[in-house]
Amino acid sequence: MVDARTVVLDVTGLRGMWGSPRAFGAAVQRKAIEQGIHCRVALAATRIAAVLSVYGRTDALTVIKPGREATTIATLPLDILTRVANFCLQRNAAIPLEVRNRNVSRMINIFKRWGLATLGDVAALPRDALFSRFGTEGVMWQKCACGEESQPLVPTPENRLFEVALDLEWPVEGFETLASGLRPMLESLVLQLSQAGVAAAVLIVRLWLVTRVWYTRTLQLPAPICDSRMLCTLLVLNLKSHPPPAGIDLVVVTAIPAPTRITQFSLFEKAVPSIEQLSTLLARLKILMGSERCGAPVLSETHHPNAFDVGPFAPTMSSAIHLEAAEQTGPIAIxxxxxxxxxxxxxxxxxxxxxxxxxxxxxxxxxxxxxxxxxxxxxxxxxxxxxxxxxxxxxxxxxxxxxxxxxxxxxxxxxxxxxxxxxxxxxxx
Structure with missing residues (x-):
C-alpha cells in the first residue's frame, strides 16, 4: 500500500490468464465497481510510473508500455512529487527518516527556482551533475521523475500471532493429563507454523490457575523446531522442573517464529546434531543439574585468564573456519x-x-x-x-x-x- 487510498499490485505472469494488460486493468475496474469503489487504474513496468500516472492523469485506465514510462509522465506537473514523496523516500534507506521528510519540499522548491515545471524537465537534468550537488537524494528524485525503479516489489508480511488455547473442563494437576491436552494444541500450532514456512524459536506457555493468577513459563529452544511431539516433550519437562503452584483451568501456548534451521551447510561437511535429540538431552540435563549449569562456555567481560560464563548451547558450523584451517600448510603452535x-x-x-x-x-x-x-x-x-x-x-x-x-x-x-x-x-x- 502507498497510502490509505492507493494500492500497488504485482501482476507479473498474468498475461496468460487475461490476454493483455488492458484487459486485466478493465477486470480490476469492474471488480471495484461491483464493490462500490470508483477508482483509476494504471499499469506500468515500474511502481513509481504507475503511481504517478494514477495521481496525475484523469483517464480511468492507463497502460504504459515498457520503455515509455518517462515519456508518458513527462508532462505531469512538478508538484505531483509531493504526493508520492513517502512512497519514494521509504525505499531510500541511505537517507535518515527525519532528514527525508524535511527535504521533500526543499528539493521541489529548488527545482522550481531553476525554472523547472514538469517531470520531464527534471528528467532532462544531467545525472552526474545532480549527484555532485545533491548526492543520492537528487538522483532519487530524478529517477522518480523518469519513472525508474531498481528495487522489486516486496510485500509486507502480515504480523501473524501463532497462538493456541485450551479451556479445560476440570482443573488439571497431573502432568500426564496436561500432556494429553498439550499434544493436539501443539499439533495445531505446528500446522500454523508450517504453513507460514517458519518454526518455533521460543515457546511461551501461560497457565490460568484455580487461584485466579497467571503462571508463565518461557522455553528458549536451542534451535527453531517444528515438531509437535518434540515441543510437547520439552514443555512437559520444563513444567516438571518448575511446576505450577496450583491446578490449571486454562492453557495458552504462544510461539515466536524464526526461519527453519539448515542441518547441513555443504555436501562436504557433517550435519549438525539432530535438533530433536539435542533439545531433549538439554531439557533433561537442566532438570538434573539446573538450568544455570547447562550450556556452552562463553568469554566473560574480564581479563582474568580462567574466567568464563555459561550461555545457551547452540552449535553452528562455519565453513569459513574450516576453509581457513585447511589453508594452513605449516605446523601450528597451540x-x-x-x-x-x-x-x-x-x-x-x-x-x-x-x-x-x-x-x-x-x-x-x-x-x-x-x-x-x-x-x-x-x-x-x-x-x-x-x-x-x-x-x-x-x-x-x-x-x-x-x-x-x-x-x-x-x-x-x-x-x-x-x-x-x-x-x-x-x-x-
Missing part, C-alpha cells in the same frame, strides 16, 4: 591450559626462574630459556582478606613467564603475587 593449574616449586636466580619442579609428568627440570615476567592484575576493587581471593571475588595479581625446560618442552608458569605461590598454567604443544 597453547594448552590446564583446567586446574599445577602447583609448582620454582627456584629463582637474579629474578628469573632457573629450576621448575611440578607434577603432571613435568618432574624436576632446569630452565634453558625464559621470557617474562608479564604482570597482570584485575578486580582489585573487590580485594578482600579471604583465603582464596581468585575464587571468591575474582581478584588476581600474577607474574607470568614462558619457560623452555631442558627436555625441550615449553610451559607457561606464573607466580601468585598475593600468596607468593608458583603454578604451571599450561604448555605449548
Amino acid at each position: 597453547s594448552r591450559r590446564f583446567h586446574l593449574p599445577l602447583v609448582a616449586q620454582v627456584t629463582v636466580d637474579c629474578g628469573c626462574p632457573v629450576l621448575v619442579s611440578a607434577s603432571g609428568g613435568i618432574g624436576r627440570r632446569s630452565v634453558e630459556r625464559c621470557a617474562g615476567p608479564w604482570r597482570s592484575s584485575g578486580h582489585w576493587w573487590e580485594q578482600t582478606q579471604s583465603v582464596d581471593q581468585e575464587l571468591s571475588t575474582g581478584y588476581w595479581s600474577r607474574d607470568e613467564w614462558d619457560v623452555e625446560l631442558d627436555d625441550g618442552s615449553v610451559y607457561c608458569i606464573y607466580r601468585d603475587r598475593t600468596h607468593g605461590e608458583w603454578f604451571v598454567a599450561g604448555f605449548l604443544d
